[in-house]
Amino acid sequence: MNNRNVEKLHPVQLVFLGFMLQTTLVVFSLPRQVAEAYGTNGWIMLFVYSLIVTLNIYLFQLVYNKGSGASAFSIMNDTLPMVIRAPIYIIIAVFFTFDAVFISKQYVYLIQLVTFSTTPAIYLLCAFMIAVLLFLAHPVYKMVRIAGVLFGLAMGTLAVTVFVWNDFSFSRLTPFLFKEAAASSDLMSKIDIYLPFLSYEICFFLFPYVTAGSHLFRSFYLGNALTTLIYVYTTILCFGFYSFEQVKHILYPTLNVFSYIEFPFLIRIENLVHSVFLVTALVTVVFNYWVSTSALKEVIKVKGKWVIPLSLIVLSVVLTIPYTTRAEMEIALQWAGRSRTVLMFFLPLLMLFLIFIKKKVKR
Amino acid sequence: MKRKSINRITRRTKGSNQGNQQRPAAPADNSLWSRTLATFNDCSDLTQSSLNHKHIHFLYFDHLLDKDTLNREVMQPLEEIPEEELSSFLQNEQFEELQTSEDITEKIVQGFIAVFLEKDKVFVTNLYGPQTRSVEESETESTILGNHDAFIESTSVNLSLIRRRLKTPRLKVITLYAGEISRTEITLTYIEGLVDKELLQNVKERINDVEVDAILDSPMFIQMIDDAPYSFFPQYFDSERPDVVIRNLCKGKIAGFAANSPTAFLAPSNFFDFFHSPDDWSQRWAISSATRLLRMLAFFITLTFTAFYVAVTTYHYEMIPEALIIGLAESRNKVPFTPLIEALLMEITIELLREAGARLPTKIGQTIGIVGGIVIGQSAVQAGLVSNTLIIAVAISAIASFVMPNYTLSAGLRIARFGLILLAGALGNYGLLLGIVILLIHLSTLSSLSTPYFNPIAPLHPRELLRAILRPPYGSQSMRPTQARTHNKDDIKSIGARNNE
Numbered sequence: 001m002n003n004r005n006v007e008k009l010h011p012v013q014l015v016f017l018g019f020m021l022q023t024t025l026v027v028f029s030l031p032r033q034v035a036e037a038y039g040t041n042g043w044i045m046l047f048v049y050s051l052i053v054t055l056n057i058y059l060f061q062l063v064y065n066k067g068s069g070a071s072a073f074s075i076m077n078d079t080l081p082m083v084i085r086a087p088i089y090i091i092i093a094v095f096f097t098f099d100a101v102f103i104s105k106q107y108v109y110l111i112q113l114v115t116f117s118t119t120p121a122i123y124l125l126c127a128f129m130i131a132v133l134l135f136l137a138h139p140v141y142k143m144v145r146i147a148g149v150l151f152g153l154a155m156g157t158l159a160v161t162v163f164v165w166n167d168f169s170f171s172r173l174t175p176f177l178f179k180e181a182a183a184s185s186d187l188m189s190k191i192d193i194y195l196p197f198l199s200y201e202i203c204f205f206l207f208p209y210v211t212a213g214s215h216l217f218r219s220f221y222l223g224n225a226l227t228t229l230i231y232v233y234t235t236i237l238c239f240g241f242y243s244f245e246q247v248k249h250i251l252y253p254t255l256n257v258f259s260y261i262e263f264p265f266l267i268r269i270e271n272l273v274h275s276v277f278l279v280t281a282l283v284t285v286v287f288n289y290w291v292s293t294s295a296l297k298e299v300i301k302v303k304g305k306w307v308i309p310l311s312l313i314v315l316s317v318v319l320t321i322p323y324t325t326r327a328e329m330e331i332a333l334q335w336a337g338r339s340r341t342v343l344m345f346f347l348p349l350l351m352l353f354l355i356f357i358k359k360k361v362k363r
Numbered sequence: 364m365k366r367k368s369i370n371r372i373t374r375r376t377k378g379s380n381q382g383n384q385q386r387p388a389a390p391a392d393n394s395l396w397s398r399t400l401a402t403f404n405d406c407s408d409l410t411q412s413s414l415n416h417k418h419i420h421f422l423y424f425d426h427l428l429d430k431d432t433l434n435r436e437v438m439q440p441l442e443e444i445p446e447e448e449l450s451s452f453l454q455n456e457q458f459e460e461l462q463t464s465e466d467i468t469e470k471i472v473q474g475f476i477a478v479f480l481e482k483d484k485v486f487v488t489n490l491y492g493p494q495t496r497s498v499e500e501s502e503t504e505s506t507i508l509g510n511h512d513a514f515i516e517s518t519s520v521n522l523s524l525i526r527r528r529l530k531t532p533r534l535k536v537i538t539l540y541a542g543e544i545s546r547t548e549i550t551l552t553y554i555e556g557l558v559d560k561e562l563l564q565n566v567k568e569r570i571n572d573v574e575v576d577a578i579l580d581s582p583m584f585i586q587m588i589d590d591a592p593y594s595f596f597p598q599y600f601d602s603e604r605p606d607v608v609i610r611n612l613c614k615g616k617i618a619g620f621a622a623n624s625p626t627a628f629l630a631p632s633n634f635f636d637f638f639h640s641p642d643d644w645s646q647r648w649a650i651s652s653a654t655r656l657l658r659m660l661a662f663f664i665t666l667t668f669t670a671f672y673v674a675v676t677t678y679h680y681e682m683i684p685e686a687l688i689i690g691l692a693e694s695r696n697k698v699p700f701t702p703l704i705e706a707l708l709m710e711i712t713i714e715l716l717r718e719a720g721a722r723l724p725t726k727i728g729q730t731i732g733i734v735g736g737i738v739i740g741q742s743a744v745q746a747g748l749v750s751n752t753l754i755i756a757v758a759i760s761a762i763a764s765f766v767m768p769n770y771t772l773s774a775g776l777r778i779a780r781f782g783l784i785l786l787a788g789a790l791g792n793y794g795l796l797l798g799i800v801i802l803l804i805h806l807s808t809l810s811s812l813s814t815p816y817f818n819p820i821a822p823l824h825p826r827e828l829l830r831a832i833l834r835p836p837y838g839s840q841s842m843r844p845t846q847a848r849t850h851n852k853d854d855i856k857s858i859g860a861r862n863n864e
Contacts, residue, residue, distance in 0.1 A: 116678075116790075116793075124793070127797055131801055145808070146803070146808065148822075148823060149820055153800075264684070272682070
């Protein structure tokens, strides 16, 4: 194949990708979660979470620099025997697959809750998975390009919130820090605020597709900064739009904000907004499946391009059929996210250790 | 001036008036003349003539030749010169000597005349010049301001329309052939120094790889060199206007013509090229920019408006303001169908009217408009088959589709619109957005001559995007777009420098 036809990943596209991976539907419920976990002015804590993400990305950067750009898979392939590395690949595939299917189901349950209360979720999920499959069918540089286009759709929708600025009042904010958190707030609920920031770790698997000119880490730092900015913006907007007690009691405060926007021909645009936010869920889900597929390809050699992704999608949908309520989904997502957070700190440390061993053996 | 009479015998080949009774003639002898004639057996339009006293014979298709040139450059000189000078006359550079009957037949079908000396020594010369229509205004790309001449079915006239506007030896022309039976000439033009050599090579390879019996025109041919033949989006921009071709040649693109086609194709092209009209460059920048934005809006309307109507009236009534919903409910009150069926009914009717209007002569076409607009539209509402609001939605969608300057893109969108209507009918806004996302995935991954089709959105080039959506004033345009991968990015300065060289 002609090399000039293979596009290198562009820094701007990677910033958009970083944003699209991190920003999910949680943006609709985040103000409530922050209000419950930290109380008044809880949005300040979002910067702390953002710093933790930055630290984690820095760990990936260390792996990239120490390993001279070698991918996680190639470092493990070079240092670990198949018996040890195969379970690691399978664990990665399982984690990312279940995260993908849980995010899909979370989105589908939102759609079901708001519009299609009598339609079985599996139909909505199947329609979503068709889009996932069509997205996943392309090489990674094209997938990143698609994410960039969908970024425009998501940002355009968020820009509509300027119409509620008139109803925003600073008088609803308070100078008190972290007061009146929900009685149910505990350490775990505070940790869970980190989960909406996840999926930046996909950058760890993009090493083979970038060049020095792609500025992978700088792009993901910027993507994380943009996500933080949007999270902080929506949280402050909700804190200044509703009273503090209201925020704690509305399931999707950000989505509700949209219902107050009225155009001459159109009202209740939240019906359109939650559909548009399909794009953020889609990008995250697709890249999660992509990591799973890449991990499994290291273990199983299959010729067909569709076999692994299709099997993963079908298997994950079938295995998660028992999860039928939104509450079950959220608990599942919490546990998937928590374990993934641990994995994503453990994996770069393992890589650094392996690189260290490899260098020592060489010497 | 009195023309000299030429003493020659001209006749059609055997079988001209014999119909089915014609039998294949076996070569009388093994001479080149006999073998060539045998190849053209049953070709009643082949003309044989001879100057008997000089033992010269001619073979040609008189409808492919320019008859004045034939008389002036071949018949008259051969008649007049003495027999001993005949050989030296035929050694002139306009004549080429051929040795095999295969070569001779190939030249004759291309519009050459074959001159046989003693039936075994053969010279050919190109006298191609069939009747063509004169240069006229394009019917599909008419403009208010600017040039009005358009390409015709003659490649030489088309090249002349380009050359007379681009007076530079850097304008290069390559001729290739495609079509196993038709052996159609495919002419590629480009500006040396601006074109990307790799892309040029890529087009040549694609043309050489085409394996079909016949190529009849450019719009047909470009589908054979597409990157994604199953896509319903056109991947090469086509135009009948020399000014459009030249503007794109100056961007480093390659223009191509299939022989006997008034349409040129431009490679590579991107999605936004299809929103540009030649008028944009003649109007002041502000009005051109506003018109381009209007076209973008029209694209969005034609694609989603009916589908959105279906989604809202089926699943999301709460999205309609109170002032409107009463009227909408009243107009839908009598309709016995679901919004999806109602919309499909009306969209299919519009498509029928559109297709009927396109196939009928203009005078009858107007009747179709009246029948469609007044009789069907009004009666359908009165009969309670469709609602007033839907008629408005469908009519706006149809009008918006006519705003697209490129017919091929507009036709592709009609298919996509039906897909979105079905998805909206099944899953409301969720289905509509799912459809739009799938469409965006398709557009983002499509390529034209291996370059991104959705450039400058994906990959993102903000300045170029601005120039694609708006038409900036002339002074502010300084760089060539990235689509054609030209190495000479500096726009106006370099052209000026070259002109001064």
